[in-house]
Amino acid sequence: MSQSSSQQYDVIVVGSGITGGWAAKEFCEKGYKTLVVERGRHLDHPSKEYNDMKAPWELDNHGLAPERLAEEGHYGMLLAKKGVLKSDSIQFFADDKEYPYSYPSKRPFMWTRGYQLGGRSITWGRQVLRWGKKDFESNAKDGHGVPWPIGYDDLAPWYDYVESFIGVSANKDGLDSVPDGVFQTPWEMSSAEKYIAKNLAKTYSDRRLIVGRAANLTKPTAQQSALGRAQCQARSHCQRGCTLGAYFSSLSATLPAARNTHNLTIVTDSIVSTVDYDEARGKASGVTVIDAKTKEKRSYKARVVFLCASALGSVQILLNSKSKRFPTGLANSSGVVGRYIMDHFTGVIAKSEVLGLEDRYAFGRRPIATYIPNYRHEKAEDVDFIRGFGFQTTARERPKIATFGKKSGIGVMAKEQAKQDKPWEFKALMYGEMLPYYDSRASLHPSKVDQWGIPQLHIDAKLKDNERNMIKQAAADIQEMLEVGGCSNITIRETPPNKHLMVGNRTHEMGGACMGADPKTSVLNKWAQAHDVANLFITDGACMSSCATQNPSLTYMAITARAADHAAKLMEQGQL
Amino acid sequence: MQSHTITRRVFIGASTFILSVPLLASSFNKQRSLIEITQDGQFFSSSELTVLSDVADIMLPKTDTPSATDAHVVVILDAMMLSWAVTHTQEQFRACIKLIEDLATQTYDSVYINLSLAKRSQLITELDSRAFEQKKSNMSVNYRRLKEMIFHIYYTSEQVATDYVAMPGGYAGDISKTEFEAAQKRGYL
Numbered sequence: 001m002s003q004s005s006s007q008q009y010d011v012i013v014v015g016s017g018i019t020g021g022w023a024a025k026e027f028c029e030k031g032y033k034t035l036v037v038e039r040g041r042h043l044d045h046p047s048k049e050y051n052d053m054k055a056p057w058e059l060d061n062h063g064l065a066p067e068r069l070a071e072e073g074h075y076g077m078l079l080a081k082k083g084v085l086k087s088d089s090i091q092f093f094a095d096d097k098e099y100p101y102s103y104p105s106k107r108p109f110m111w112t113r114g115y116q117l118g119g120r121s122i123t124w125g126r127q128v129l130r131w132g133k134k135d136f137e138s139n140a141k142d143g144h145g146v147p148w149p150i151g152y153d154d155l156a157p158w159y160d161y162v163e164s165f166i167g168v169s170a171n172k173d174g175l176d177s178v179p180d181g182v183f184q185t186p187w188e189m190s191s192a193e194k195y196i197a198k199n200l201a202k203t204y205s206d207r208r209l210i211v212g213r214a215a216n217l218t219k220p221t222a223q224q225s226a227l228g229r230a231q232c233q234a235r236s237h238c239q240r241g242c243t244l245g246a247y248f249s250s251l252s253a254t255l256p257a258a259r260n261t262h263n264l265t266i267v268t269d270s271i272v273s274t275v276d277y278d279e280a281r282g283k284a285s286g287v288t289v290i291d292a293k294t295k296e297k298r299s300y301k302a303r304v305v306f307l308c309a310s311a312l313g314s315v316q317i318l319l320n321s322k323s324k325r326f327p328t329g330l331a332n333s334s335g336v337v338g339r340y341i342m343d344h345f346t347g348v349i350a351k352s353e354v355l356g357l358e359d360r361y362a363f364g365r366r367p368i369a370t371y372i373p374n375y376r377h378e379k380a381e382d383v384d385f386i387r388g389f390g391f392q393t394t395a396r397e398r399p400k401i402a403t404f405g406k407k408s409g410i411g412v413m414a415k416e417q418a419k420q421d422k423p424w425e426f427k428a429l430m431y432g433e434m435l436p437y438y439d440s441r442a443s444l445h446p447s448k449v450d451q452w453g454i455p456q457l458h459i460d461a462k463l464k465d466n467e468r469n470m471i472k473q474a475a476a477d478i479q480e481m482l483e484v485g486g487c488s489n490i491t492i493r494e495t496p497p498n499k500h501l502m503v504g505n506r507t508h509e510m511g512g513a514c515m516g517a518d519p520k521t522s523v524l525n526k527w528a529q530a531h532d533v534a535n536l537f538i539t540d541g542a543c544m545s546s547c548a549t550q551n552p553s554l555t556y557m558a559i560t561a562r563a564a565d566h567a568a569k570l571m572e573q574g575q576l
Numbered sequence: 577m578q579s580h581t582i583t584r585r586v587f588i589g590a591s592t593f594i595l596s597v598p599l600l601a602s603s604f605n606k607q608r609s610l611i612e613i614t615q616d617g618q619f620f621s622s623s624e625l626t627v628l629s630d631v632a633d634i635m636l637p638k639t640d641t642p643s644a645t646d647a648h649v650v651v652i653l654d655a656m657m658l659s660w661a662v663t664h665t666q667e668q669f670r671a672c673i674k675l676i677e678d679l680a681t682q683t684y685d686s687v688y689i690n691l692s693l694a695k696r697s698q699l700i701t702e703l704d705s706r707a708f709e710q711k712k713s714n715m716s717v718n719y720r721r722l723k724e725m726i727f728h729i730y731y732t733s734e735q736v737a738t739d740y741v742a743m744p745g746g747y748a749g750d751i752s753k754t755e756f757e758a759a760q761k762r763g764y765l
Contacts, residue, residue, distance in 0.1 A: 055740055056732040061660040062652070063732065071662045190749035234747040234765075361756035364747035364765055396749070405720070405727030408708035410635040410701060418731075 009035040009265070010571070012287055012302040014272045014317065017119025018553050019540045019560040020308035021250025021258070022162070026564035028258035032571070035265045035300055036255075037289060039309075040094075040115030042268040043122075045251040050241030051088040060087040073097050077110045081505065089239045092116060092123050101312075102445045102458040109459040110504035111312055117268055118251035119310070120507075123239045126215040126247050127368060127392070128168050129550035130159050132177045134377040138433075139546050142379075142386050145340055145436030146516035148545045149526035152179070158558035165257075166248035166557070167224055169232070169368075170213035177373040178213075178550060185218040187211050191360035192395035192424035193370050196485035203484045206375040209393065212368035215248040215554075227256050236365035247367065267300075269293055273454050274321040275305055275330050275536065284330070284536045290452045304535045304567055304576050307513075308560065311541030312341075312442055315512035316457045318523075318538075319444045331513070331530035336523050338443050340436040340511040341461045342547040343503045347471030347495035348430035350478045352487035353423045354395060360424075362397045369394040372428070372481070374549040376473075385469040389432040390549040391478060395424050426487055430474040431506065433549045435466055440503075442512055461503040468497050508552055510544035528563040535576045539563045600625065600651055609693040611645060617654035619666065620673075625650060627673050627688055632726045634700045647733035649726055656729075665721065672718040679703065 010032035013023045020036060027034040043049060056063060065085045069075050074097045078085040085093070094113035103109040114120040133152040140147035156179070163182040171186035189197060189211050197209035216232040217224060229245035229252060238247050245252035258264040269292040276299060278285040286301035307314040318337050321330035329337050369392050376388030399422045409417065434440075440462070444455040475494040482490045495501055503509075516522025519531035528543045530536040539560035541552060570576045601615040611633075613625035620628060632644035632653075644650070657666055679699055680688035688696065704723070707716040730736055745764040748755070759765055 053742075055734065055742060056737055057734045061656055062729055064656075064660055064728070066660050067662040067665055071664075187747055188749040194750060234744045235742070359753060361751050361753055362747070362749045363751060363756050363759040364741075364744035366747040366749065404731060405724035408704060410704050410723075411637060411697070412639055415636060415639055415641065 009033050009302040011304045012300055013306045013308055015119060015309035016117050016250055018121040018250060019556050021254030022557050022560040023306040023308055023564050024258040024264060025254040026561055028261040028263040030568045033263050037270050037272055038117050038268045039271040043117045043251060046243040047241055049091050050243055052237040052240040052243055063087055065090055089123060100456055102448055102456050104460050107462050107500060108502050109461055110502045112507045118249055121249040122241055124553060125551060126238060127551040128213050128215045128554040130179045130181055131548050131550055131555050132179055135548040138387060146514050146522045146545050149515050149517040155558045158562040162557045162561055166215050167217040168213055169216055169218040171211055173210045175373060187366050187368055190362045190395050191357045192354040192426055195354060196426060199485045207372060209370055209372050212371050214368035216367045217246050227253055232367060234364035234366060236367045238367055271452055272317055275317060277323040277330055279325055284533050295452060307538040308540045311509045311512050312457055314538050314540055314542045315442045320455060331523055331532040331536055333532050334520055334523060338441050338512050339438050340514050341440045341442050342434045342436055342510045344431045344506040344508045345434055345463055345467055345501055346430045347501055348474045348478060349493045350428040350482060352426050352482045352490040354426055355423050355488050357424055366396050383473055385466045387433040388549060389430050389470055389474050391428040391430055393428040395426040399425055428478050431549050432467055432470045434547055436511060436546055463501050471495060510541040510547045510552060513538045513542035514545040515543050516545060527566040528559055537563050537567055610689060619657035620654050624673050627676060630696060631700055634697050635726055636730050642735040644730055647730050647735040649729045652729050653725060668718040669722050672722045675715055
């Protein structure tokens with residue numbers, strides 16, 4: 001039986017992750033009574049579940065995830081992504097056995113989730129790169145997907161606004177592909193990275209190696225300090241949660257800011273099954289949730305609903321929200337809900353050594369990689385693909401030979417060898433732009449449901465010729481760049497064309513409720529507001545019309561803050 | 577046979593060491609330079625622990641840095657057999673211990689623990705060499721897994737990972753060895 005809460009809220013925000021936290025903060029600070037609905041458990045900040053203060057020997061099983069998880073079929077996808085599932089952070093990832101989803105057997109899709117207050121903002125990569133003008137123009141230019149209804153200039157002030165609050169440590173590089181913003185002191189490049197960057201700059205006018213842009217504080221502002229956030233100590237244990245609040249998460253920053261206004265209410269263990277639609281008013285009336293523990297249903301009412309449940313989470317809710325007006329899912333008159341699912345992909349991993357710098361060292365664990373931004377926005381005559389790719393790279397610290405038991409040799413000699421410093425190693429991982437394909441789709445499974453009776457999401461997405469051709473070029477490019485950069489002993493691992501590359505592997509899933517000017521071909525308008533339902537906004541990764549090559553979270557946050565500002569104005573005017 | 581019992585504290589080492597497992601009683605056989613575990617562990621029997629402890633110390637002997645025993649490798653491994661390992665891994669590690677005992681019998685016509693340290697070291701060195709030459713055999717797979725775990729526990733132990741800096745305080749990516757060592761010594765940038 002469904003119970004209805006008597007409390008009427010101004011705004012309901014579904015999800016408490018990176019965008020949900022922003023929506024909550026913005027509305028609460030503007031004076032609106034805001035309810036955040038989180039499907040996972042409650043977490044405090046700092047949390048007892050954080051393991052950032054533990055030394056390697058203090059971690060459960062010395063950092064290893066229990067083997068029984070694999071044997072019993074738990075965390076199948078994360079285990080496939082070798083090295084991710086560890087005992088220090090396993091608690092922040094959802095187990096796909098407990099929370100199943102569906103995909104074609106020949107085309108597995110990797111959906112990484114974090115079901116707790118704060119969502120995936122606890123474990124995110126923290127690389128915050130602005131998109132450039134060309135990224136917003138690409139769909140219109142080459143005809144793939146739905147043209148973006150906004151451009152860089154629309155988002156620029158919101159990038160400023162978001163960066164000022166979250167804290168971005170970065171260098172002003174002067175690149176159009178990743179425009180500069182409001183930055184704190186950048187992290188230093190290592191000796192090897194400086195060497196390669198200098199060599200690349202001598203040869204190329206378009207290819208640059210830059211230090212990553214991290215949502216880690218290097219010089220906290222008064223606002224950040226007031227929220228209890230401290231300077232990053234270069235521990236690089238970010239995925240364990242940060243007791244210091246030194247990296248941005250909704251737990252450490254936006255939710256506390258929202259809470260300070262006394263306008264915030266949070267309910268956890270509450271799974272939103274539908275956004276409810278009032279046929280008479282033609283608006284969303286609120287949400288229906290299922291209690292994760294008791295499985296009882298209840299509903300909440302509000303003037304405005306913000307879906308911030310992650311790209312695929314929000315798509316699942318939309319598709320499950322059927323009504324007379326929207327029999328195939330809420331706000332889906334276009335039939336585009338669930339379409340154009342994208343992710344970044346990597347088909348090339350390069351490793352190399354940087355010799356001649358054996359007298360240089362690094363101290364501390366820099367919490368961010370280096371980066372080679374996309375330099376292939378323009379289609380060259382000698383390539384057979386459009387769009388482009390960048391590389392996430394690193395030579396952060398000088399490795400030691402340490403065999404760790406994987407090589408032959410024991411005894412005194414093995415121990416002595418393990419102490420020896422190795423040459424610097426530089427690694428590069430391709431990040432390609434997947435085109436928005438109409439048939440790259442998330443839908444509700446016709447028969448499979450989860451333990452709460454909600455239809456499972458079925459995700460069918462694959463890379464096509466454009467992406468495969470990009471991989472070939474990326475392999476050739478990085479070989480050349482490493483040679484030009486002065487690297488030695490270069491090895492390139494390229495994914496063969498016949499091997500399935502799992503979409504979702506980069507945890508940058510986007511699309512499913514894309515923005516566009518035309519209600520017939522898109523779900524959201526330029527404010528991330530549903531064309532069909534004026535008081536419904538979707539500002540997580542679902543709203544993205546293309547995926548570019550940069551890590552997307554900064555753009556989600558900017559879109560969310562901008563959408564919240566717009567919605568608040570409409571509320572003031574009495575339109576919502 | 578010359579033998580004397582040593583205290584649990586000596587076997588376990590650092591007084592700050594805390595484990596959620598019982599400490600293992602042991603004695604030291606001076607003649608054979610062998611620590612004999614006299615108490616069953618949570619998973620391994622006392623005889624298995626004796627072999628494992630010895631193998632771990634041959635792999636990672638005491639030098640200017642601690643031995644595997646100093647780092648409590650086998651005590652932790654024994655506990656992890658219940659908290660981390662699945663049945664297959666448990667069987668692999670047991671099979672590896674049996675393999676070592678069989679090799680001792682076949683090679684020297686003696687049980688492993690009765691061999692001199694020189695012969696035990698020679699046996700494990702030879703096993704290590706073969707395991708990495710013929711990686712597809714069960715022998716190789718079992719041995720390499722066991723070795724990997726022993727090394728993992730060792731290098732992540734408090735006694736050995738002494739260069740772990742909990743709170744570096746910042747990052748300097750381009751410094752001399754002298755500057756690096758000074759920062760390591762201070763424990764912060």
